Amino acid sequence: MPTTIKIGISSCLLGETVRYDGGHKHDRYITDVLGRFFSFVPVCPEVDCGMPVPREAMRLEGDPEAPRLVTSKSGADKTDQMLSFCHAKVVELEKEDLCGFIFKKNSPSSGLYRVKVYREGMPARSGSGLFAAAVVAHFPHLPVEEEGRLNDPELRENFIERVFAYRRWKDLLxxxxxxxxxxxxxxxxxxxxxxxxxxxxxxxxxxVAQAGSADLPQLLSRYEELFMKALELLATVKKQTNVLQHIMGYFKRELSGPEKEELAEVIGQYHAQLVPLIVPVTLLRHYVNKYDQQYLKEQLYLAPAPAELMLRNHV
Structure with missing residues (x-):
């Protein structure tokens, strides 16, 4: 795996003073924690498409499925300027080998979810920023997230896990x-x-069972689609508990009575949300090494990302 994993990011989140008011939205978690493992490809669609700093604030108006980008006070329509940039930029980003993208929430150019779209002066949180929508359409399997949602430990964990998985998939290809x-x-x-x-x-x-007889490029394309679609779904406590019990089944013969009782108790505590997932996973890793369980040693489930990112530490 490459020493660095590239992800795209809204420039203001790195502390660049590119916002309409001349400010930034520096996110320390992104730069100080994720920055130890990811290299960033910054994009500010508004500045990069030729708009000045500072500039008049903008908003989305009209049909949420095809909104217009309009300046808030003067009403100048910047849609064509932005869309022209978006079409060129997504093609340019193909060369960057991105494994994820973190967008600025609520932005009319970069917000992913629930961006305000005004109709007859009334806002509804029903849209996506024009650039964010273009990236998602052009890179349908790319892990994407907003910086605000990274404050939710489950969403943060899901995004990071997807980024590392997508890097491994790209390495395979x-x-x-x-x-x-x-x-x-x-x-x-x-x-x-x-x-x-x-x-x-x-x-x-x-x-995968068809890999020996099917058209391989077509099968790989379908595998990528389903693989990334699966990882986008949140791993719930119920599903995690099922996997933990499945892993425990590999030690039927090796574990002593007290060890089985301890492991079952710890898995039960996780299921009851009394301890974080890292607790049963750590105990399972101990037994994997103690009893030299080769199949489980290869399972990335037990270590899907660097320990320093502290995934699975929340209850």
Whole structure:
């Protein structure tokens, strides 16, 4: 895996003074924590498309499915200028090999969700920023998130896990994979996928079973679609508990009576949301090493991202 993983980001979140009022929205978690593992490709659609700093604030107006970008006071329509930039920029970003994108919430150019769209002077939180929408349309499998939602530990964990998984998938594609490599990739990710979507876990398994006889490029494309779709679904406590119990089943013969009781108790405590997921996972990793469980040693579920990011530490 490359030493750095590239993700796109709204420039203001890195502290760049590009906002309409000449300010920024520096996010220390992004730069100080995620910045240790990711390299950033900053984009400010408004400045990059030729608008000055400072500038008149803008908003979205009209149809939420195809809104216009209009200055708030003078009513100048900047839609064509922005869309022309968006169409060119997404093609340019293809060269960056991005594995994720963090957008600025509420922005008429970069907000992902619930951006205000005005109709007859009344706002409804029903839109997406023009640039964010263009990125999502052009890179449908790219993990995306807003900086505000990263304050939610489950959403933050989900985004980070997807970024690392997408990097591993891209690395596989770069190796010109054969059916055997696809099977190996799928095997290492089985428990991760199961924790997010048992249904897509089964569908991906059926797809991989056809790898030796199907058109491989077409199969890889379909696998990527389903794989990233599965990981986008949140891994709930119920689904995580199912995976933990599944892993425990690999130690039926090795664990002593007291060890089985302790492990079952810890999994039960997690299920009751008394301890974070990292607690049963740490105990399972201990047994994986103690009893040299080779299959589980390869499972990325037990360590989907660097420990320093402190995923799975929330209740």
């Amino acid at each position: 770069a190796e010109q994979p054969d059916p055997g490599r696809l099977v190996a990739f799928h095997t290492r990710h089985k428990l991760i996928v199961m924790a997010h979507s048992p249904a897509l876990y089964r569908e991906l398994g059926s797809l």
